[in-house]
Amino acid sequence: MKKKMISLIMVCSICIxxxxxxxxxxxxxxxxxxxxxxxxxxxxxxxxxxxxxxxEKGYFEEEGIxxxxxxxxxxxKTMTAxxxxxxxxxxxxxESSIYTYNEGAKDYVVNFAQLTQxxxxxxxxxxxxxxxxxxxxxxxxxxxxxKGVVHILM
Numbered sequence: 001m002k003k004k005m006i007s008l009i010m011v012c013s014i015c016i017x018x019x020x021x022x023x024x025x026x027x028x029x030x031x032x033x034x035x036x037x038x039x040x041x042x043x044x045x046x047x048x049x050x051x052x053x054x055x056e057k058g059y060f061e062e063e064g065i066x067x068x069x070x071x072x073x074x075x076x077k078t079m080t081a082x083x084x085x086x087x088x089x090x091x092x093x094x095e096s097s098i099y100t101y102n103e104g105a106k107d108y109v110v111n112f113a114q115l116t117q118x119x120x121x122x123x124x125x126x127x128x129x130x131x132x133x134x135x136x137x138x139x140x141x142x143x144x145x146x147k148g149v150v151h152i153l154m
Contacts, residue, residue: 033064034061034064034065034066035064035065035066036066036068037060037065037066037067037068037088037089038068038070038081038086038087038088038089039067039068039069039070039087039088039089039090039091040069040070040071040072040077040078040081040082040086040087040089040090040091041069041070041071041072041078041090041091041092042071042072042073042074042075042078042090042091042092042093043071043072043073043074044071048091051069055067055069070087072090072092075092075093075095075096076096078090078091078092078096079092079096079097079099079100079109082109083100083105083107083109090109094111096109097109097110097111123142
């Protein structure tokens with residue numbers, strides 16, 4: 001329960017920061033004119049449920065934001081969307097911004113919020129394993145999520 005609450009608080013924080021950034025624009029726009037903000041998420045995930053609810057309930061529109069959500073299907077594609085100007089905000093891990101910075105990008109992105117306290121990764125099995133230990137995986141085949149996102153050490 002505590003982990004769920006922390007995750008919910010972090011996603012709500014992202015939403016508040018997004019709204020705050022849009023509100024800090026120097027020119028004051030009329031409330032009835034929505035400012036378009038393109039957000040590219042790395043994957044469509046249950047962990048982003050508070051964001052989806054906020055979009056569906058119209059919370060962004062109430063704040064003058066027309067939030068356009070796209071799914072990049074990978075941090076590389078999400079980063080490309082941000083760097084090319086197709087998205088103002090990218091939901092992804094910090095590794096992509098580190099990679100582009102280390103490659104010498106002149107106009108690199110800045111990480112400004114923490115989406116989750118801990119990774120939302122999980123392990124599932126076909127059969128119940130009530131006394132599971134990590135040693136049980138030794139010699140077993142493990143299938144990762146999307147291609148290229150599971151760390152090599154997993």
